[in-house]
Amino acid sequence: MKIYLRTYGCQMNERDSENIAAEFAERGHDIVSDDAVADIIVVNTCSVREQAEQKAIGKLGHVLARRNARRASLPIIGVTGCMAQNRGGQLMRTLPGIDFILGARKTHMVPEIALKMYARRLGGMCHPKPPRLLRDDPESADTYLDISDDLQSHRYINRHLLADTSQTCAYISIMQGCQMNCSYCIVPKTRGIQRSRPPEEILEEAAKLVDSGTKEITLLGQVANAYGRDIGLGGDAFVGLLRSLDKLDGLERIRFTSPHPSFFTPQLTGAYAELRTLCEYVHLPLQSGSDRILKLMRRPYTASKFLEIVSRLREAKPNISISTDIIVGYPGERDEDFECTKEIFEKSGFDMAYIFKYSPRKGTLSAELPDDVPDSVKEGRNAELLDLLAKQSMEYNLRLVDTEQEILVESCAKRNPDAIMGRTRTHRKVFFKSSKNLAELRGKLIGVKIKSATVAALEGYFYDPEPRL
Numbered sequence: 001m002k003i004y005l006r007t008y009g010c011q012m013n014e015r016d017s018e019n020i021a022a023e024f025a026e027r028g029h030d031i032v033s034d035d036a037v038a039d040i041i042v043v044n045t046c047s048v049r050e051q052a053e054q055k056a057i058g059k060l061g062h063v064l065a066r067r068n069a070r071r072a073s074l075p076i077i078g079v080t081g082c083m084a085q086n087r088g089g090q091l092m093r094t095l096p097g098i099d100f101i102l103g104a105r106k107t108h109m110v111p112e113i114a115l116k117m118y119a120r121r122l123g124g125m126c127h128p129k130p131p132r133l134l135r136d137d138p139e140s141a142d143t144y145l146d147i148s149d150d151l152q153s154h155r156y157i158n159r160h161l162l163a164d165t166s167q168t169c170a171y172i173s174i175m176q177g178c179q180m181n182c183s184y185c186i187v188p189k190t191r192g193i194q195r196s197r198p199p200e201e202i203l204e205e206a207a208k209l210v211d212s213g214t215k216e217i218t219l220l221g222q223v224a225n226a227y228g229r230d231i232g233l234g235g236d237a238f239v240g241l242l243r244s245l246d247k248l249d250g251l252e253r254i255r256f257t258s259p260h261p262s263f264f265t266p267q268l269t270g271a272y273a274e275l276r277t278l279c280e281y282v283h284l285p286l287q288s289g290s291d292r293i294l295k296l297m298r299r300p301y302t303a304s305k306f307l308e309i310v311s312r313l314r315e316a317k318p319n320i321s322i323s324t325d326i327i328v329g330y331p332g333e334r335d336e337d338f339e340c341t342k343e344i345f346e347k348s349g350f351d352m353a354y355i356f357k358y359s360p361r362k363g364t365l366s367a368e369l370p371d372d373v374p375d376s377v378k379e380g381r382n383a384e385l386l387d388l389l390a391k392q393s394m395e396y397n398l399r400l401v402d403t404e405q406e407i408l409v410e411s412c413a414k415r416n417p418d419a420i421m422g423r424t425r426t427h428r429k430v431f432f433k434s435s436k437n438l439a440e441l442r443g444k445l446i447g448v449k450i451k452s453a454t455v456a457a458l459e460g461y462f463y464d465p466e467p468r469l
């Protein structure tokens with residue numbers, strides 16, 4: 001059977017989709033890249049931004065319309081992820097042709113339910129009718145305490161990977177959910193409170209990935225650096241996990257996303273100087289540089305505390321690359337608040353950032369506030385920060401010209417199949433040409449001399465005759 005999966009949103013969603021794909025593949029089905037030939041279509045959705053929701057709704061509308069035009073009952077079309085959790089009932093009403101809707105913590109049930117529905121459509125009515133809408137009850141503490149369901153989904157991926165090709169770079173989910181309560185964010189409602197996986201399970205998964213050829217691991221968690229606090233491992237559990245992973249023979253690089261400034265301890269900044277594998281790159285969401293707005297957002301840190309973390313990071317690794325998330329136009333944001341954001345943006349020297357214009361998300365605390373910053377003002381602030389970002393990124397990249405960078409070779413360049421793409425430890429994309437082909441270099445660490453830079457990437461040449469690994 002042919003399965004098409006479309007994913008919107010963050011790396012957590014990407015990881016969930018990998019699991020869904022692995023489960024289908026284990027049952028002998030093919031994952032295809034063209035939805036027109038698929039027997040089952042699954043859209044894994046995101047609810048964090050309005051735009052991501054609209055894109056997913058557009059995609060669903062498109063595949064439903066095509067099925068309607070054919071007057072067919074196949075393919076089976078299902079939705080999972082955060083929007084399925086948050087707006088499942090509404091989706092059912094507005095797009096009644098959708099066959100199933102499974103919330104963010106039910107993604108592991110997607111293959112089973114989709115396949116049962118497919119069998120029923122083909123006439124196998126002996127199959128019991130599977131439920132169309134399954135979500136967690138956000139009011140039920142019990143649901144959140146039962147971690148077996150969603151953590152179960154992280155176990156089978158390795159079997160698939162070991163049987164299949166290796167991944168140079170792989171994600172590992174170290175936790176689910178979030179215990180913070182940022183006023184604008186729907187995640188605690190869609191993914192539940194924080195639930196960390198046991199460290200031995202994470203280490204086992206990492207060891208298997210490394211054995212199968214993985215060189216770089218990115219640890220995923222909504223508040224990755226609060227890892228383990230919910231299961232009684234104490235405040236240093238995340239650093240402890242990094243230290244254990246650092247000892248894995250064959251693992252070359254570790255990244256993680258996303259940390260919360262409130263849990264960025266001196267032990268964690270110290271780990272950048274101490275651990276061989278911990279890459280000189282961190283995504284540290286600021287959201288706003290105004291203490292007044294941070295308080296309204298329920299982000300329990302101040303701009304000066306944020307700058308202190310940045311300075312500790314730069315002390316540990318002077319060349320560290322720091323990216324961030326910013327929301328402009330939060331309710332009540334005045335010009336002077338935005339000026340503070342600009343100031344912290346510059347002082348932090350961010351060389352990469354995701355800048356969003358605030359839009360209220362139904363079900364969040366801030367959705368109750370008047371969305372009182374005019375669109376034109378949000379647009380202007382967004383553009384100002386993008387200009388500043390372009391300037392800072394360019395400065396950062398230009399500093400790398402004429403230096404040698406260690407890059408981990410990942411793939412062909414998307415827009416130029418003759419060029420090869422790898423990343424520096426600081427997460428910069430580097431494009432280069434080589435007499436060696438991709439198959440010879442993929443997964444290898446090589447030295448590349450950087451010869452030019454743009455805002456978004458670097459170009460170099462591969463001068464190291466032998467890859468180092």
Ligand code: SF4
Pocket residue numbers: 178179180181182185186187188222223260
């Ligand atoms: S820390 Fe805040 S923004 Fe991040 S997932 Fe949790 S509630 Fe959302």
